[in-house]
Amino acid sequence: MDLEDQLRQLFPDHEPEKEQDNKVSSPDFWLQDDPLLCKYEKRKGKPQTIIAGYNGADKDFKALAKALKKYLHVGGGIKNEEIIIQGDYRDQIMDFLQKSGFAVKRVGG
Template identity: 65%
Template sequence: MDLKDQLKNLFPDHEESNVPEPVVDNNQIWLQEEPMICKYEKRKGKPITIIEGYTGADSDFKQLAKEIKKLLSVGGSFKNEQIIIQGDYRDKIMNFLQDKGFKTKRVGG
């Protein structure tokens, strides 16, 4: 007995509708007009790269953070509407973002 049969036993008056589910494209990210800021800092003596200035949804920005971390094979996090990447990878990150269609701006150093 599968799930549909169990639901039919629980709700015999319910009629099944065949509405197609919307197709979600995970690679589609909100592109913006203003450039994303890519800056370099040192925290506790270790270099980090910070990306900020994204105006889309947080879930899209988290997905972008995941792609960047996977591309560079480094650690990082998403906090306070910023992507924090361990290490100084400004050039590689900026090239990656420009390939995705974002405008970028280099800040600091």
């Protein structure tokens, strides 16, 4: 008898929730026509992914940064109109942005 069977016996009326996929929800930010630039740099010996080229409102820019950090479960910030994500996440960031409706251009390597 596994754990699920034991839980069903203890709580017969409970219906388990459906598992959620890591799907991108509808965007809360302005989509632009120009591609965003996604590049990789090492600053002070640590890898960072930088997203540049967003020309929307400041509020939308912060919402995009927050959505990226939440999606990747990493830290980061905004500096000089660039989103800085800790670590090398270019592929995941590009997938997220393309699913959100952005055009993305990979810069370097």
